[in-house]
Amino acid sequence: MQLYITALQEGLLYGLLAVGIFISLRMLNIPDLTTESSFGFGAAAAAVTAAAGHPILSLPVALVAGALAGFVTGLLQTKLRVHPVLAGIITMSGLYSINLIVMHNTPNLPLGDNAIFKLLYACFELSAIQKKILGAVVSAVFCVIMLIILIRFFKTQLGLCIRATGDNPEMVRASSINVHAVKITGLCISNALVALSGALIAHYSGYSDIHSSNGTLVYGLAAVIIGEAIFGRRGVTLGLISSVLGSIIYKIIVTFVVQMNLFGDYSATLMKLMCAVIVAITLSIPAIREKRQNRYNGKERGENA
Amino acid sequence: MLNISKLSKTFSPNSQFERHVLNGLDLELKDGEFVTIIGSNGAGKSTLFNAICGSILPDSGAITLNGRDITLMPEHKRAKFIGRVFQDPMKGTAPSMTIEENLALAYSRSRKGILSTAITRKDREFFKASLAEYGMGLEDRLTTKLSLLSGGQRQVVTLLMCTIVTPELLLLDEHTAALDPAAAEKIMEITNSIVSKNHLSALMITHNIKSALSTGDRTIMLDAGKIIIDLSGEERAKMTVDQLLHLYSEKKKLELDEDSILFS
Numbered sequence: 001m002q003l004y005i006t007a008l009q010e011g012l013l014y015g016l017l018a019v020g021i022f023i024s025l026r027m028l029n030i031p032d033l034t035t036e037s038s039f040g041f042g043a044a045a046a047a048v049t050a051a052a053g054h055p056i057l058s059l060p061v062a063l064v065a066g067a068l069a070g071f072v073t074g075l076l077q078t079k080l081r082v083h084p085v086l087a088g089i090i091t092m093s094g095l096y097s098i099n100l101i102v103m104h105n106t107p108n109l110p111l112g113d114n115a116i117f118k119l120l121y122a123c124f125e126l127s128a129i130q131k132k133i134l135g136a137v138v139s140a141v142f143c144v145i146m147l148i149i150l151i152r153f154f155k156t157q158l159g160l161c162i163r164a165t166g167d168n169p170e171m172v173r174a175s176s177i178n179v180h181a182v183k184i185t186g187l188c189i190s191n192a193l194v195a196l197s198g199a200l201i202a203h204y205s206g207y208s209d210i211h212s213s214n215g216t217l218v219y220g221l222a223a224v225i226i227g228e229a230i231f232g233r234r235g236v237t238l239g240l241i242s243s244v245l246g247s248i249i250y251k252i253i254v255t256f257v258v259q260m261n262l263f264g265d266y267s268a269t270l271m272k273l274m275c276a277v278i279v280a281i282t283l284s285i286p287a288i289r290e291k292r293q294n295r296y297n298g299k300e301r302g303e304n305a
Numbered sequence: 306m307l308n309i310s311k312l313s314k315t316f317s318p319n320s321q322f323e324r325h326v327l328n329g330l331d332l333e334l335k336d337g338e339f340v341t342i343i344g345s346n347g348a349g350k351s352t353l354f355n356a357i358c359g360s361i362l363p364d365s366g367a368i369t370l371n372g373r374d375i376t377l378m379p380e381h382k383r384a385k386f387i388g389r390v391f392q393d394p395m396k397g398t399a400p401s402m403t404i405e406e407n408l409a410l411a412y413s414r415s416r417k418g419i420l421s422t423a424i425t426r427k428d429r430e431f432f433k434a435s436l437a438e439y440g441m442g443l444e445d446r447l448t449t450k451l452s453l454l455s456g457g458q459r460q461v462v463t464l465l466m467c468t469i470v471t472p473e474l475l476l477l478d479e480h481t482a483a484l485d486p487a488a489a490e491k492i493m494e495i496t497n498s499i500v501s502k503n504h505l506s507a508l509m510i511t512h513n514i515k516s517a518l519s520t521g522d523r524t525i526m527l528d529a530g531k532i533i534i535d536l537s538g539e540e541r542a543k544m545t546v547d548q549l550l551h552l553y554s555e556k557k558k559l560e561l562d563e564d565s566i567l568f569s
């Protein structure tokens with residue numbers, strides 16, 4: 001049981017990462033690899049700020065850090081016309097060094113007693129399981145607040161522009177909107193959320209690790225896809241919510257696999273592979289379905305002839 | 306109002322693919338004038354529109370609209386006062402957004418702050434009323450995604466988007482060409498009513514010579530990046546399709562003769 005409460009909390013915190021990827025991938029229609037380092041950038045920035053005695057301030061700092069990363073990628077792929085995937089890769093590898101520098105050249109920076117969740121638990125006298133429940137509840141409340149802000153935001157004029165830019169940039173330009181500026185703004189928001197997610201995970205685990213970003217893009221993809229598979233692709237509001245839910249479900253599946261020891265000693269080791277396989281399969285379903293459909297139609301025609 | 310002088314554009318200059326698409330084109334449009342443009346494939350009609358909208362920049366020449374020089378102005382900036390409808394119904398709208406969201410994008414472009422709610426109840430009423438005028442039943446489908454509409458219905462939404470904030474100039478690039486005859490006629494009807502109701506200045510490209518002569522108040526023919534025929538008033542009223550084609554071949558012949566004299 002405890003394990004599943006932990007999964008719930010992790011799913012919620014990683015949920016913001018999924019939302020960030022939903023924004024770049026589904027709304028802006030950009031495969032943004034910046035996430036592979038802005039997650040760690042957020043964690044690093046938050047860890048340093050928190051370790052210096054400002055745990056609450058560390059969250060807005062992470063937001064700003066992520067937005068900066070998104071801004072660089074956005075600038076590269078709009079004004080400087082670098083291919084979107086390459087632009088992300090460039091920012092990503094550049095940020096690796098910066099992350100190390102931020103973390104004072106150590107691959108792992110502890111937050112000590114300044115981790116938000118630790119401070120929170122210290123306010124009450126709680127048993128282990130109560131702590132877990134409190135952590136999950138606080139994470140849930142935080143996530144819901146962020147979701148409400150985002151849902152409202154994507155109903156504003158700027159929000160509509162961001163969505164339209166991914167949908168039909170030509171039309172956006174024809175309605176007197178600066179496509180470049182809107183794309184950059186979208187990438188800033190997406191990466192700010194990813195960085196915030198990284199910061200929260202640092203607070204949750206008590207340290208910031210230079211490798212924490214690895215595989216975040218695929219994780220986010222998996223969460224978005226699982227959300228869509230269960231709740232359908234019906235509009236932005238539902239998409240934002242189902243990304244978080246997808247992230248929770250994914251974490252629960254993982255917990256289940258590890259707990260049941262489905263793959264023996266390799267259960268935990270195989271997690272990333274499993275994640276990649278899920279994403280690969282889901283992404284190829286449309287192509288497979290089309291092929292089967294064609295074969296089916298062919299057969300029918302043959303019979304009638 | 307619109308004044309184009311000596312507009313020239315060459316694609317891939319200094320290469321084997323060099324193409325002089327616009328050749329010192331001059332055009333003056335009076336306020337409230339509705340001009341139809343005809344010309345063979347590749348005559349440079351769409352390129353002229355691209356230059357007016359800023360999707361491409363001309364090599365030389367000038368374009369002024371109501372006194373301001375827009376020759377080099379960025380595309381999204383001139384979109385504030387130029388509306389454009391494309392031939393392809395997919396081009397003018399965002400497919401995965403709803404009718405009201407598409408309209409809101411166009412409607413609030415000059416009116417609201419970027420962080421204000423895009424669609425208020427008042428906006429919704431206004432969209433409903435505007436759509437109801439066209440009698441296509443779209444007023445009851447405000448929350449339908451554009452991807453679920455037919456080409457004709459999309460063109461109506463695009464037309465409304467382009468004119469919901471009255472533009473100074475409306476450009477229509479074969480905007481009925483992708484529709485079936487009935488839908489095309491309906492869209493032409495709507496176009497005429499929008500243009501006359503708002504006293505718009507408009508340019509419309511069409512391959513249908515008959516409708517070019519019967520729509521609007523002036524017809525020009527483009528050939529090899531220049532205007533070779535410019536009809537208005539009495540002369541245009543009397544013109545038939547056959548006469549126009551005849552006129553065209555006369556002009557072409559004359560041009561060829563001149564060329565052969567030049568090169569002989």
Ligand SMILES: Nc1ncnc2c1ncn2[C@@H]1O[C@H](COP(=O)(O)OP(=O)(O)OP(=O)(O)O)[C@@H](O)[C@H]1O
Pocket residue numbers: 316317324326344345346347348349350351352353
């Ligand atoms: N971006 C471009 N790059 C290179 N060549 C171009 C470009 N745009 C147009 N052209 C060329 O310019 C010529 C004129 O094209 P344009 O689209 O203006 O013709 P049009 O008069 O609109 O023809 P149609 O009736 O077929 O729409 C064509 O030969 C086309 O190949």
Ligand SMILES: [Mg+2]
Pocket residue numbers: 350351352478
């Ligand atoms: Mg054309």
